[in-house]
Amino acid sequence: MKRSTPLHRNIGAKVKYYRKLRGLTQKQLAAQLQTNGCDLTETMLGHIETGYRSTSIFEIDKLAEALKVDYNALFAQD
Secondary structure, eight states: OOOOOHHHHHHHHHHHHHHHHTTOOHHHHHHHHHHTTOOOOHHHHHHHHHTSSOOOHHHHHHHHHHHTOOGGGGTOOO
């Protein structure tokens, strides 16, 4: 079983926060990402949000773009 790291949990929590702030479901966000060339599924997004799946720099960039936030906002510590 893969364990999440604090960094993955933090990025995932930020993705979830901004996704909900924008009123998007995981399915809607996944569809938007796929339209923009990032092959993340609804299930993969769920794993990212819980910290179970790590993300690449490309995916983080596409997530920030889709969520209309600065790239660095996904790394911010609360």
